[in-house]
Amino acid sequence: MDNINHxxxxxxxxxxxxxILTPIxxxxxxxxxxxxxxxxxxxxxxxxxxxxxxxxxxxxxxxLVYFIYAIIAFREREPAGVVLDGPPIRGHSGVQTTWxxxxxxxxxxxxxxxxxxxxxxxxxxxxxPNPIAKPDGANQALQVQVIAQxxxxxxxxxxxxxxxxxxxELPANRLIEFHxxxxxxxxxxxxxxxxxxxxxxxxxxxxxxxxxxxPLTFNIHCAELCGVWHGYMYEKGNVVAPSQFGTWIKxxxxxxxxxxxxxxxxxxxxxxxxxxRGG
Amino acid sequence: xxxxxxxxxxxxxxxxxxxxxxxxxxxxxxTNVPGSAAAVRTAAGTQLYxxxxxxxxxxxxxxxxxxxxxxxxxxxxxxxVTTYTLPxxxxxxxxxxxxxxxxxxRNPYIAQVQGTVGSNFMLDGKPTQFVGPDTASHIFAIPELxxxxxxxxxADNAKNPCANAPCSLSTAHTTTTFTFKTGARGLxxxxxxxxxxxxxxxxxxxxxxxxxxMDGFIKLV
Numbered sequence: 001m002d003n004i005n006h007x008x009x010x011x012x013x014x015x016x017x018x019x020i021l022t023p024i025x026x027x028x029x030x031x032x033x034x035x036x037x038x039x040x041x042x043x044x045x046x047x048x049x050x051x052x053x054x055x056x057x058x059x060x061x062x063x064l065v066y067f068i069y070a071i072i073a074f075r076e077r078e079p080a081g082v083v084l085d086g087p088p089i090r091g092h093s094g095v096q097t098t099w100x101x102x103x104x105x106x107x108x109x110x111x112x113x114x115x116x117x118x119x120x121x122x123x124x125x126x127x128x129p130n131p132i133a134k135p136d137g138a139n140q141a142l143q144v145q146v147i148a149q150x151x152x153x154x155x156x157x158x159x160x161x162x163x164x165x166x167x168x169e170l171p172a173n174r175l176i177e178f179h180x181x182x183x184x185x186x187x188x189x190x191x192x193x194x195x196x197x198x199x200x201x202x203x204x205x206x207x208x209x210x211x212x213x214x215p216l217t218f219n220i221h222c223a224e225l226c227g228v229w230h231g232y233m234y235e236k237g238n239v240v241a242p243s244q245f246g247t248w249i250k251x252x253x254x255x256x257x258x259x260x261x262x263x264x265x266x267x268x269x270x271x272x273x274x275x276x277r278g279g
Numbered sequence: 280x281x282x283x284x285x286x287x288x289x290x291x292x293x294x295x296x297x298x299x300x301x302x303x304x305x306x307x308x309x310t311n312v313p314g315s316a317a318a319v320r321t322a323a324g325t326q327l328y329x330x331x332x333x334x335x336x337x338x339x340x341x342x343x344x345x346x347x348x349x350x351x352x353x354x355x356x357x358x359x360v361t362t363y364t365l366p367x368x369x370x371x372x373x374x375x376x377x378x379x380x381x382x383x384x385r386n387p388y389i390a391q392v393q394g395t396v397g398s399n400f401m402l403d404g405k406p407t408q409f410v411g412p413d414t415a416s417h418i419f420a421i422p423e424l425x426x427x428x429x430x431x432x433x434a435d436n437a438k439n440p441c442a443n444a445p446c447s448l449s450t451a452h453t454t455t456t457f458t459f460k461t462g463a464r465g466l467x468x469x470x471x472x473x474x475x476x477x478x479x480x481x482x483x484x485x486x487x488x489x490x491x492x493m494d495g496f497i498k499l500v
């Protein structure tokens with residue numbers, strides 16, 4: 001038996017590695033994490049990912065440092081002798097207490113942090129028809145209904161006479177209230193750079209909030225396997241300056257005026273109820 | 280030849296046969312592409328003639344499925360393909376003979392024509408922008424090109440309806456014509472947006488989910 005204090009050695013190596021690597025992960029790697037900074041919620045998700053990485057880096061280092069240390073320090077040395085079993089493991093109240101306290105604090109912190117972040121604005125995810133995490137100013141949000149069907153998205157604008165459009169343009173620096181629904185099967189509205197990913201279920205009004213930032217082009221995908229052309233359910237949307245949005249929406253109102261008359265009244269959800277053979 | 284030699288020869292021959300069979304299976308699978316039909320170039324421009332029927336031919340693997348066909352305007356020869364080859368960046372005149380009934384739309388928004396020259400189409404010779412959401416039979420849409428044209432269905436009480444492909448122009452039908460400009464070279468999907476698959480849940484299974492019936496590709500060359 002040697003008299004080396006392995007615990008102290010491992011702890012010291014872990015401490016040094018954590019002090020060096022954690023800031024590198026937090027300040028160098030994490031800012032490049034998806035989904036970027038296309039909206040307030042997207043930036044919030046990057047912060048959340050940064051916090052998670054910052055917390056998990058020292059935890060991962062415990063495992064890695066101990067693993068590598070054990071391979072080096074406890075390897076069989078030449079000449080190979082008789083393999084002896086190690087000393088029996090006995091309880092160590094200090095280690096047990098430390099483990100319990102550290103893991104409890106970590107888990108409770110992450111649970112509290114995650115809950116607080118989600119309650120702030122829903123973090124871009126769909127909250128169902130009765131959201132509990134409403135951002136400030138939700139009453140003044142621009143409502144946009146996202147209607148999914150096999151295999152495209154269309155958008156309905158209750159603030160603009162209930163018209164429907166093929167494309168999605170949004171004003172910059174504005175709180176948007178998406179009402180995501182489907183006409184047929186389960187889809188998912190995923191506006192990647194805006195950090196919105198909300199299920200589109202028939203007969204359900206799934207509300208998701210997002211606050212846009214400056215102008216950008218974002219990708220829209222369906223994120224739920226929905227049939228043969230699911231992979232083609234892809235398009236681009238734009239966040240534009242408010243004045244540009246005003247011009248675009250007026251053009252759309254004029255262009256779609258005939259079809260708006262044909263549409264039924266705006267509803268928050270639609271049942272998949274074709275009039276004839278498709279029932 | 281010794282007994283062991285015969286066994287080895289049998290084993291080698293058996294392995295060879297299995298390998299050839301596997302190679303053929305994979306090779307045929309990889310080289311099997313759906314048939315296609317090309318647009319016809321005439322003095323009046325590039326023409327594409329299509330037909331839609333309530334049910335495919337009796338010899339089709341799915342003789343009860345609703346389907347699009349390519350139609351030869353002169354010989355009235357019908358070809359069961361849904362991949363259409365068109366010239367890129369060109370005006371294409373499309374004619375759709377529809378023999379199918381009225382299905383109805385879930386989303387009335389797509390009863391409006393979009394993406395065609397003049398923002399309209401001709402329905403039985405009349406300039407039209409809409410069909411009735413309840414009387415639509417099909418849609419011919421190329422979403423990536425922004426083209427979406429509704430196809431009016433044959434009335435339920437029409438005389439002399441056609442049941443299966445191929446259908447004669449003497450049977451009840453509607454004629455939809457429109458012109459659109461194709462885009463850059465490439466492969467684009469087209470599809471029907473009407474839940475017209477009779478006998479399937481919500482009208483969206485079977486022919487709506489199978490390339491070769493109510494959807495396919497546009498090859499721009």
